[in-house]
Amino acid sequence: MQYEPWEPARASEIIAGLTHKEGATLLMLQALQEAFGYVPQGAEPMIAQALNLSRAEVHGVLTFYPDFRRAPPGRHVLKLCRAEACQAAGGDALAAHVETRLGVTFGATTADGAVTLEPAYCLGLCATAPSAMINERVVGRLDAGKLDALLAEAQR
């Protein structure tokens, strides 16, 4: 995934484009994360000012939702489903496999910056479990071999 480098002027522009929306806090955070890959601390006072909120309120929203990152992710984000249908189809073993293979635990990024590993709690692909999403590409009927191929592609 290609992100723009953090640039306050660009962030202001993104924020200004959304101030007319009702209840825009999440929209702004999402738009910033889409542009920069994460929401830097510097964005919090900017959103607070645009929406006439306290900085604490914005921080509270940012930290409540698991999707928001406060540090840049790796070049690829691998979300592996950890929920029940995927557990039933061998998801736990796959999770252990991927952690070993990447040398990181869920929530972390590999040392080479290639892959950020995140858990997902159901991707709606439960009939072809176990499932994963790499960037925005969905993958079903996953096994260790398929997973290794995906990771090899991501780490190239």
Add this chain to the structure above:
Amino acid sequence: MSLRVFIPRDSGALAVGADEVAAALLEHAHARDLPVDLVRPGSRGLYWLEPMLEVDTPEGRVAYGPVTPADVPALLDAILSDGTHPLKQGLTEQIPWLKRQTRLTFARCGIVDPRSIDDYRAHGGYRGLERALKMSSDAIIDDVVKSGLRGRGGAGFPTGTKWRTVAQAGRGQKYICCNADEGDSGTFADRMLMEGDPFMIIEGMTIAGIAVGATKGYIYIRSEYPHAVEAMNAAIEAARRTGYLGEHICHSTDSFDIEVRVGAGAYICGEETSMLESLEGKRGTVRAKPPLPAHKGLFGRPTVINNVLTFSAVPYILDGGAQAYADCGMGKSRGTKPIQLGGNVKHGGLFEVAFGITLGELVDEIGGGTLSGRPVRAVQVGGPLGAYFPRALFDTPFDYEAFAARSGMVGHGGVVVFDDTVDMAKQARFAMEFCAHESCGKCTPCRIGSTRGAETVDKIITGDRPAANIAVLEDLCNTMKFGSLCALGGLTPIPVLSALTHFPEDFGLAPRRLQAAE
């Protein structure tokens, strides 16, 4: 004559290679100078046959599946001759798995092009709205009441009653909110409809808007569903372009528009008041009720909140089907229920039937048992807050009351199958851990109780004073059940206690035999 071929764009099909099959098809057809008209519909819901490829023939659509890109050349040869191929499933509509269903909500899913409003209309779309536009608000709501439609999001609240409350809540700004958070594991019906028949959801929300006097609607879609977000946005734009959304819908005096909002990974935002907080741009914490959202909802205004499947049932009902809808089902559960079979199951997918089918029929006959080929040991019904059922309870019919009578719930209709390698103490621990992870933090029994619950199950698993700790666990469950503000904390005891009751041997207790039904 060009060859008309259908390959789903549904993300469940994409996950197993539908795009690759589509690319191979176009490439090989091109190499043979064969004109192909490729349509990308939603999925028919037979996921074990995905990627499924269908070809239009004078007799109807013929299905092949599961297709890999390598199968494509031989498949083209077959299609161009007499059609014989090992992957051939025959006429799609005659596949027994599909034929056994009663498809009302999913009637068009997998058939129509979800990008085409003309295709939607050609298949009966927008007839419900056209009729509603000629009716009074009361008459529309009467139809919904008469159908017996109950909310499909989990709680099963009567939809007509909800709409009437909002309709009578004075004048001024009101909202329609479609709950497309579909956070329950094992469920994907909402996703399939958003990707496969999005205009039906738009039509249902529009009818609701007209019925209660709301001009603005939101659809809150979880971020785990990027394909559904894209499909809904495309459909909303198409509806606006053709006058089905916006000012003066279909040249009438009514106006209605819809905006998509995307969630940010919090399961609790599927709870309706938490969803409202999230839509308002706040932390998704649960609101105490009353006031009900029907009186004081989004931005403090009267708001209808319904699930995707609930809104989706409305066009059929308004198109003169209220009685027909009410005629299927059992007891107070009217109409059909789209059931989602997932997990370790041979034939996983979406199965829409009238209420009343038994759990055993679903798992053994429809689902064909486990994919691993091992015996089915447990089935979780109704998402992460639903009960785990053993074989002995497979005679339970799908019906809100029948499941409740056995300390379970139908919920959003997810059925997750586990084979005999499952460790039920581990599943009980996961239920507590999930609750701890997803708790909005507003009340103590849920926020703290779930963490303590996971720790207590750990002690039981390691054999640390099991009897005493099981008593602690049961006590904690009771505290959560009666002391939580919403159903996250209130229902987490269901999977935990069902595991303990039906599978005590996994907690180090003597096994108990439940009487089998037969």
